[in-house]
Amino acid sequence: MSSVKQFQVTFDCAEPERVARFWCEVLGYVVPPPPAGFATWDDYGRSLPPENQGAWFACADPSGVGPRLFFQRVPEGKVVKNRVHLCVRVGTGLVGAERLATLQAERARLVELGAVCERVLLADEENESCIVMRDIEGNEFCLD
Template structure:
């Protein structure tokens, strides 16, 4: 069996960029650079059809060790308990 090199955790949500930026703050993650050919994420979004703007956003561990977090907009609201959650331990050292 081949070893997994990288993986991401995907979350369905209503506001992908807002949630991704929240987790960047909590985990010390960063927003990846915008796609090639775009100076900023805002420039990339303006190039997209209106219905695709704000459809997804991601954040990543700057060291490359932790998983990429991917947030995708879904039309339906949350109907049940979250099946995936991130446990964060805060402390010194």
């Protein structure tokens, strides 16, 4: 039997640092310390060739439990729906009106950060409510 592996989630994007800092705010993640020998990430960035400056950025769960998120600059923009998306679990264990109110409060906070609400899926006989969102570069995610 194989053991569980650590993994990271990688985002293709136009502005890696901007998108990474958005997700830090969404998830309570932090920017890891800069590489050894550099006081700041800006110092590190200036040490790179111009074509590599700002090419990537990362953020991590400060508790070490959640996956690292890695953001890499790509030349093309997003053109179709994500094949994989994050579900931000803010309503776990909640049902009905209490769950919906919690999701709506988080939606309001994230809209202030630049996210966009796509649609609200209200509870039915099979599923509890969730909210479909887009991050600051259009990547879909859910508040669940």
